[in-house]
Amino acid sequence: MKLRFNTYDIICSIAELQKLIGMRVNNVYDIDNKTYLIRLQKTEAKFVLLLESGNRFHTTNYEWPKNMAPSGFSMKLRKHLKNKRLESLKQLGCDRIVDLQFGSGEAAYHVILELFDKGNIVLTDFEWTILNVLRPHTEGDKVRFAVREKYPQDRARELSAPTVEEIQQILAGAKPGDSLKKWLMPNFEFGPALIEHVFLKYGFANSTKIGKDFNVEDDVVKLHKALSEAHHLMTNVDTSKGYIIQKKEERPNTAKDAEKEYFFANQEFHPLLYAQHTEHTYQEYETFNEAVDEFFSTLQGQKIDMKSLQQEREAVKKLENVKRDHDQRLVALEKTQESDKVKAELITKNQQLVESAILAIQSALANQMAWADIETLVKEAAAQGDPVAKQIKQLKLNTNHISLLLADPYPEENTEPIPLVIDIDLALSAFANARRYYDQKRSAAKKQQKTIESQSKALKSAEKKTKQVLKEMQTTTNINKARKVYWFEKFFWFISSENYLIIAGRDQGQNELIVKRYMRPTDIYVHADIHGASSVVIKNPSGKPVPPKTLNEAGTMAICYSVAWEAKVLTNAYWVFGEQVSKTAPTGEYLTTGSFMVRGKKNFLPPSHLILGLGFLFRLEDGSIERHKDERKVIGNEEELEEIKEDSKDEEIVISEDSGDSSDEKTEQEAKLGDIKEEDDEEESDSEESAFPDTKIKITHTEGTKINIVTETTSGFQAPKDKLDIEERMEKSKQRSRTASETSTKSKSSVQEQRQQKEKKEQTQQAKRGQRSKLKKIKEKYGDQDEEERQLRMTILQSAGPISKKNKKNSKDSQANKNKQNEKGPRQPRPNVEQHFDVEDEPVVQADVDMIDALTGIPTTEDELLFAVPVVAPYNTLSQYKFKVKLTPGTSKRGKASKTAVNMFLHEKTITQRERDLLKAVKDDVMAKNLPGKVKLSAPRLQALRK
Numbered sequence: 026m027k028l029r030f031n032t033y034d035i036i037c038s039i040a041e042l043q044k045l046i047g048m049r050v051n052n053v054y055d056i057d058n059k060t061y062l063i064r065l066q067k068t069e070a071k072f073v074l075l076l077e078s079g080n081r082f083h084t085t086n087y088e089w090p091k092n093m094a095p096s097g098f099s100m101k102l103r104k105h106l107k108n109k110r111l112e113s114l115k116q117l118g119c120d121r122i123v124d125l126q127f128g129s130g131e132a133a134y135h136v137i138l139e140l141f142d143k144g145n146i147v148l149t150d151f152e153w154t155i156l157n158v159l160r161p162h163t164e165g166d167k168v169r170f171a172v173r174e175k176y177p178q179d180r181a182r183e184l185s186a187p188t189v190e191e192i193q194q195i196l197a198g199a200k201p202g203d204s205l206k207k208w209l210m211p212n213f214e215f216g217p218a219l220i221e222h223v224f225l226k227y228g229f230a231n232s233t234k235i236g237k238d239f240n241v242e243d244d245v246v247k248l249h250k251a252l253s254e255a256h257h258l259m260t261n262v263d264t265s266k267g268y269i270i271q272k273k274e275e276r277p278n279t280a281k282d283a284e285k286e287y288f289f290a291n292q293e294f295h296p297l298l299y300a301q302h303t304e305h306t307y308q309e310y311e312t313f314n315e316a317v318d319e320f321f322s323t324l325q326g327q328k329i330d331m332k333s334l335q336q337e338r339e340a341v342k343k344l345e346n347v348k349r350d351h352d353q354r355l356v357a358l359e360k361t362q363e364s365d366k367v368k369a370e371l372i373t374k375n376q377q378l379v380e381s382a383i384l385a386i387q388s389a390l391a392n393q394m395a396w397a398d399i400e401t402l403v404k405e406a407a408a409q410g411d412p413v414a415k416q417i418k419q420l421k422l423n424t425n426h427i428s429l430l431l432a433d434p435y436p437e438e439n440t441e442p443i444p445l446v447i448d449i450d451l452a453l454s455a456f457a458n459a460r461r462y463y464d465q466k467r468s469a470a471k472k473q474q475k476t477i478e479s480q481s482k483a484l485k486s487a488e489k490k491t492k493q494v495l496k497e498m499q500t501t502t503n504i505n506k507a508r509k510v511y512w513f514e515k516f517f518w519f520i521s522s523e524n525y526l527i528i529a530g531r532d533q534g535q536n537e538l539i540v541k542r543y544m545r546p547t548d549i550y551v552h553a554d555i556h557g558a559s560s561v562v563i564k565n566p567s568g569k570p571v572p573p574k575t576l577n578e579a580g581t582m583a584i585c586y587s588v589a590w591e592a593k594v595l596t597n598a599y600w601v602f603g604e605q606v607s608k609t610a611p612t613g614e615y616l617t618t619g620s621f622m623v624r625g626k627k628n629f630l631p632p633s634h635l636i637l638g639l640g641f642l643f644r645l646e647d648g649s650i651e652r653h654k655d656e657r658k659v660i661g662n663e664e665e666l667e668e669i670k671e672d673s674k675d676e677e678i679v680i681s682e683d684s685g686d687s688s689d690e691k692t693e694q695e696a697k698l699g700d701i702k703e704e705d706d707e708e709e710s711d712s713e714e715s716a717f718p719d720t721k722i723k724i725t726h727t728e729g730t731k732i733n734i735v736t737e738t739t740s741g742f743q744a745p746k747d748k749l750d751i752e753e754r755m756e757k758s759k760q761r762s763r764t765a766s767e768t769s770t771k772s773k774s775s776v777q778e779q780r781q782q783k784e785k786k787e788q789t790q791q792a793k794r795g796q797r798s799k800l801k802k803i804k805e806k807y808g809d810q811d812e813e814e815r816q817l818r819m820t821i822l823q824s825a826g827p828i829s830k831k832n833k834k835n836s837k838d839s840q841a842n843k844n845k846q847n848e849k850g851p852r853q854p855r856p857n858v859e860q861h862f863d864v865e866d867e868p869v870v871q872a873d874v875d876m877i878d879a880l881t882g883i884p885t886t887e888d889e890l891l892f893a894v895p896v897v898a899p900y901n902t903l904s905q906y907k908f909k910v911k912l913t914p915g916t917s918k919r920g921k922a923s924k925t926a927v928n929m930f931l932h933e934k935t936i937t938q939r940e941r942d943l944l945k946a947v948k949d950d951v952m953a954k955n956l957p958g959k960v961k962l963s964a965p966r967l968q969a970l971r972k
Contacts, residue, residue: 027293029080030140031216033259035116035123037296037313038083040262042114045072045084049110050127053102054091059144059159061099062089065111075318076136078159079144082123083314087322093512094542101148101157105134118181119214119259137176149176184214184259187252192245201236205248208235215255222299223251231301258297265296267316271306274334288334291327294320336494344491351480358473362466368447369462371431372455379429379455381413386420386427386451396422418446425451508892508946509644511876517559517586517955519898520642521575524657526874529559529582533619536560540621546603551579551630552623553598558587560619561598564874576600580630581899585637590957593635593914599627637957638900639926640909641944642880646889653881653888656905882906884940893943895923897955908933908944915961922960923952929964 030038048065055061059078062085065071075085095103109127117124121140126133133151138144146159153176161171168177195212196205206220213220221231227247233239239248270293276286289306296313310316372379389399399420406414419428432444449458516539517529528543530536539562544550547568551561561583565571580598589596605625610616645653883905884890896903903909908930912922930936930944 032214055099119184120181225300227251267310267313361469365466372459526564529561536619581633584633637912638903640903640906644891649888911963919953919956
């Protein structure tokens with residue numbers, strides 16, 4: 026299969042693309058590390074020019090899957106080419122090198138595309154000084170392709186007309202029997218297809234050999250004419266048509282009378298219909314660029330079709346083998362019956378001879394003669410002309426048999442009897458031996474009858490299975506063609522119960538990528554102080570408050586994709602706003618890949634259970650999306666959350682790192698705790714200087730949903746270490762759980778006393794300016810809410826709220842533990858998020874999350890489903906999914922566990938045929954790659970299905 030341009034293709038493509046001259050660069054994108062798209066525009070005309078290093082360049086009308094985050098090479102091209110005009114598009118010499126010049130004069134830039142060997146794309150300035158190179162390397166000892174080096178323009182060869190003397194000189198070193206074509210190709214830039222074309226036109230075969238089919242002295246003039254025509258075609262190119270040469274493949278079919286179906290596989294693309302292709306199947310296009318665009322855009326689909334065709338052939342071959350085996354078995358049984366019948370008849374006709382032979386050998390054995398002596402005795406008797414000994418051909422005394430050569434003593438007239446070697450059992454008489462062969466013949470006849478009777482049934486079953494396999498393969502092929510790989514599937518991911526897309530990194534590199542390129546200021550960052558925990562980002566394009574349930578689900582994800590899964594340790598995660606995270610390290614410190622700094626308050630979540638689920642989402646056809654519009658929505662008082670947010674507009678809240686209280690709650694806490702706070706202040710400030718300094722965050726809610734966060738740090742901030750001791754984590758978790766429990770179980774008398782104190786305080790303290798109407802609204806809204814209910818709500822929402830002396834002490838103990846940990850050695854920075862990156866190097870990608878609305882875990886019979894996507898998520902997230910199985914830490918390997926789960930889904934009673942086809946089309950590696958490690962499956966009737 027042809028996959029790259031030759032010299033003639035380049036010449037024809039450049040001639041066609043001269044229409045792009047004068048158009049300006051709108052933008053540059055990359056499809057992969059070798060393929061780039063340059064969008065050109067001029068008034069109403071728009072074109073997309075595709076460049077693939079080493080292979081091709083052409084305009085394209087197809088929507089190619091662009092990388093979500095542009096590569097560094099794309100960013101460099103954007104920087105220098107954007108808004109520049111394409112001034113020229115030409116070939117360097119006759120080599121496979123294309124020069125695209127953007128801009129003119131000293132503002133000119135060259136993009137040089139190399140279409141030979143491993144290929145390359147080079148960006149230079151107007152003096153041909155290399156600014157960026159896709160594949161830096163060195164050619165020979167002198168030519169270096171690197172930044173700030175000069176691009177060598179003089180290495181391109183020039184195209185010249187061939188002469189007779191030049192051809193003779195090239196062929197002078199050839200040996201008799203060498204291929205003529207192979208000697209010409211390295212010395213001329215015509216390419217194999219064009220050389221074969223002119224060969225056929227001038228009477229040379231493609232396999233012409235020097236000294237046999239070609240005489241240098243006699244045929245060199247004729248060869249010169251052929252090569253001159255090839256040179257003429259290359260130097261006089263006008264806009265040409267395009268052709269795709271195809272190979273006709275017959276599709277396997279199990280039906281006898283069914284019409285033959287054919288599959289046309291694209292093989293080559295050319296700007297000219299060569300003589301060798303006139304008898305082939307081909308498709309013609311108006312331009313060469315259209316043909317190339319069609320060829321490469323359908324290449325992936327062609328590969329899927331070819332793979333499916335191969336599998337279909339194998340399935341049909343198995344059916345043919347079944348038929349052939351049945352036929353061979355019937356033939357063998359027929360031959361066995363005929364042979365056994367003949368043997369029985371010969372024994373009967375030679376009964377006296379057979380009896381004599383049996384008696385002679387039995388007598389020798391009765392006299393206890395050695396087997397070797399018996400064999401010698403038989404040979405001597407045969408030599409002396411004994412008629413019985415002469416018919417004994419072999420002694421098989423180990424099996425108590427002898428072989429006799431028997432012939433029909435009463436042959437028909439004009440027929441010569443054919444002797445046959447027959448095994449005779451020494452333990453049986455002649456008649457008994459004959460009967461044994463008759464019994465074998467009858468047994469073979471019965472087997473033949475049974476085989477004939479079962480043949481039709483077996484063949485029908487085999488044909489049915491083959492048809493089913495062919496149908497499934499065809500369905501799988503169509504599904505794979507429709508399958509769209511979403512941008513977030515390269516990460517760990519799931520969709521929360523409330524329709525938030527949540528992504529997490531698989532390693533440090535992906536943690537860095539997620540945070541730097543995909544996280545926006547309105548998103549939420551979730552992490553855990555445990556080794557291996559992923560950087561989790563909740564995509565929140567609306568900017569509205571993220572519900573607690575989604576936060577907890579993201580926290581579960583962060584914990585499960587860490588060492589906690591294998592260690593089976595319960596711990597908790599925390600969440601922060603994206604603006605609280607930075608890549609800027611404190612003075613004297615360095616942040617490694619995947620490490621970030623968190624500044625300000627961390628909002629800790631409840632301890633997460635190590636329970637995940639494996640399920641399936643189905644891509645809906647556009648017409649079915651509306652039916653599933655509200656299946657994932659926030660379950661709770663959404664209006665209340667919105668009103669709290671509205672009340673907080675234009676309000677400045679200062680939160681200290683040592684407590685999570687708002688300004689109003691902090692004033693109330695100071696009035697209640699009084700002397701306790703004064704006694705602890707000094708000790709608390711000392712402990713905070715080492716690990717958590719007096720960091721303040723100023724949060725301003727302005728109009729709309731934008732949140733501005735300003736951090737003020739009075740001393741250096743040391744990021745906590747990712748890897749904590751398991752016992753410390755468990756102790757830390759117990760302390761938080763104890764704090765939450767004590768807060769939520771206060772006695773009613775204590776609540777009443779606090780309410781009275783609050784009322785006294787409100788009477789004595791004058792409200793601040795602008796707060797009266799706000800306090801009035803809050804009082805009307807929450808007037809009927811007692812303190813216990815408020816505490817429970819705050820606990821659920823993970824708000825700090827008023828803290829008790831005991832909780833304060835626990836907080837101090839926890840802080841002291843952190844200080845001790847800091848004394849042991851420097852901490853590793855915790856992976857987190859960077860917001861203020863260089864726009865050119867690390868742009869924040871506006872990732873599309875609306876596509877998740879087209880995915881559902883609850884398909885209905887009315888839905889039109891396109892393909893299935895496996896998903897691993899916290900188990901409560903999958904509670905409504907049709908296909909789901911629970912995962913907990915266990916001993917089953919990921920691949921085996923995923924196959925077991927799919928097998929269980931396929932045996933569901935409610936599954937439809939379309940759902941079954943979609944599940945079967947999912948590849949095993951895609952199923953297993955998101956599992957956290959070794960797992961244990963739990964599901965109803967799982968044990969029964971395994972049995």
